[in-house]
Amino acid sequence: MTRPRLRLAAGALLLFASLGLTACSDSGSGDEGADAKTLTLWHYEGPTSAMGVAWNKAIELFKAAHPGVEVKFEQKGFEQIQQNAGMILNSDSAPDILEYNKGNATAGLLSKQGLLTDLTEQVTKHGWDKQLSPSLQTTARYDAQGIMGSGNWYGVPNYGxxxxxxxxxxxxxxxxxxxxxxxxxxxxxxxxxxxxxxxxxxxxxxxxxxxxxxxxxxxxxxxxxxxxxxxxxxxxxxxxxxxxxxxxxxxxxxxxxxxxxxxxxxxxxxxxxxxxxxxxxxxxxxxxxxxxxxxxxxxxxxxxxxxxxxxxxxxxSSGNLWVVPAKSKAKSLAYDFIDITMKPEVQNLLGNNGGVPVAADPAQITDPKNKELIAGFDTVSKADGLAFxxxxxxxxxxxxxxxxxxxxxxxxxxxxxxxxxxxxxxxxxxxxxxx
Structure with a gap:
């Protein structure tokens, strides 16, 4: 989905243009960054939006589970990341994890360029593939040409x-x-x-x-x-x-x-x-x-x-993806954060704040309007009606x-x-x- 929210910060283009750029790719295996003491995280959800509320809770839970690790959260504009992702992720200033738009022209293109970590091993290890229906997996997997729907996992969606x-x-x-x-x-x-x-x-x-x-x-x-x-x-x-x-x-x-x-x-x-x-x-x-x-x-x-x-x-479709840049310095911590966003506590919070969770307990969604929203998504999804x-x-x-x-x-x-x-x-x- 494409949905600008925040405006591009003044001078940001000049900043990104001045960064040193070096291509690289990564298989995503092992515990790289397990000893890191900082997790740099970007997303573009407003603090009162359903996703913003849920991700803030995920950050709180992550900190509790990782004492001594600092979370450097930066809220970015959708267009800022959309227009400059290639330069950002190909620089030494890449975050460790970020929310990114899904689809061939975005996550698919970056996966093809070797700028995203292959998450396939982590998906199997954590069982995220068991939590996501086939239609929701479409936007998370990309082949060697960056075309969605098959191939390796380069992102994990946790809402629809x-x-x-x-x-x-x-x-x-x-x-x-x-x-x-x-x-x-x-x-x-x-x-x-x-x-x-x-x-x-x-x-x-x-x-x-x-x-x-x-x-x-x-x-x-x-x-x-x-x-x-x-x-x-x-x-x-x-x-x-x-x-x-x-x-x-x-x-x-x-x-x-x-x-x-x-x-x-x-x-x-x-x-x-x-x-x-x-x-x-x-x-x-x-x-x-x-x-x-x-x-x-x-x-x-x-x-x-x-x-x-x-x-x-x-x-x-699925919502936007959590992706781990190939240049992430704290990949193991990034995987842990993704896993927390898939936990019932965060998923239920997402659903109760007007979002469309992918792994919530329906009995824990209490607001009638939120139930109506989730029911609408279920109607479309079960009819194979998601057209991207x-x-x-x-x-x-x-x-x-x-x-x-x-x-x-x-x-x-x-x-x-x-x-x-x-x-x-x-x-x-x-x-x-x-x-």
Whole structure:
């Protein structure tokens, strides 16, 4: 998933550019770093988010289990790590463990470059493979070309995520609208809001949210074979075929119908979420990572969620990965930390704070809303409905899709032009892989 949270610190690019770079790789075997007295850990979860709360608890438990070991935790911006991971992990300033985005273009690329530790031996030793379903393992394993789904383990996910529809129950009630169960009912509800002078969707076109709406629309016409072709390169993708054509054309139609505001091309994800929290929009289509925050911060109206109506496939996957850089100086401690995040105490805390745990005790999840969130993920996962994210297939594809969908929002690109634009880098990547 791609979801910026914190802004890039001033001067960070200059700092990373000045680092000395030396490539290296590691098998991850043995107890390297067992005697280390410091564990440097990076992640980009907000402190009040479900993951932030859970990881802080994991740090507390780690310290208790490792007296005398200092944990140097640094909160980083998603985009900061996304844009500079290669330089960071190829330098002597690499952390010992960090949260990193999953997929071919991110963790897969770094594994191919030899910048991540092969965790296969540790996964078997600690039994993490027994705690993760096959669909959740997809994003943790990469082959020699950096393609997910098979090969060695280069990361461990300990939560799940999926895209859903958040809605303002009070505004739905005000306009006499029921929760839609079909696509036609969904668009009819949005028509009702438009006629009342209300823009239905809070959208962040400057970052990941808009491209995920485009992908949801494409998935409404897709099957598993399409997803496997697009994400895993198991078949040829026709960018002017029914799935992506429908996604681009319908997205453009939603703009013309007033479902999506034209000024949303410049809106960041954070501003999109805040606008929904403030009750300015009745609907937001985005991921489960917002759930805990909305539960904590929305005080002035009742809200709920439902799966994108009519779809059996949805953007979603395991959560981001804990990865251990090849240059980690405390690998043994890093493995211990990962293991703690998989313990019931941390997993249950994650679930009770609005996250989607992978190894919690269901009986220990007490909040009705949290149960609803986890049930939604179970529904999608058990139906083999996790379709990953649209920006995963190629390095740099996130920015390609942001630009493409922005063109649909501001009207600078027709749907066919947008599809041509996003097809080229995808196919160039296939050529580089010899596909």
């Amino acid at each position: 995520e999926y895209v859903m529809v958040y809605y303002n129950k009070d505004l739905f009630k005000k306009h006499n609208l029921a929760v839609p169960t079909t696509f036609d009912q969904f668009t009819a509800a949005m028509d009702t809001f438009v006629k009342a002078g209300v823009t239905p969707l809070s959208v962040g076109g400057a970052e990941y949210p808009a491209q995920q709406i485009f992908y949801e629309l494409a998935l409404s016409k897709a099957n598993r074979a399409f997803v496997d072709s697009y994400q895993l390169y198991k078949g040829k993708v026709d960018f002017h075929g029914p799935e992506l054509t429908y996604g681009a054309q319908t997205f453009a139609d939603w703009v013309s119908k007033g479902y999506i505001a034209k000024n949303s091309a410049g809106i960041k994800a954070e501003d999109m979420g805040v606008a929904f929290e403030q009750g300015k929009f009745p609907i937001l289509i985005s991921g489960s990572w917002w759930y805990g925050r909305f539960a904590e911060e929305i005080k002035n109206f009742d809200w709920g969620t439902f799966l994108f109506p009519g779809n059996t496939l949805h953007p979603g 994210y649209p920006d995963w297939p190629a390095p740099g594809y996130y920015d390609v899709l942001v630009g493409g969908v922005q063109g649909l929002i501001n009207g600078s690109k027709a749907p066919q032009q947008m599809l041509d634009e996003i097809a080229k880098p995808y196919n160039d990547n296939l050529a580089d892989l010899g596909k």
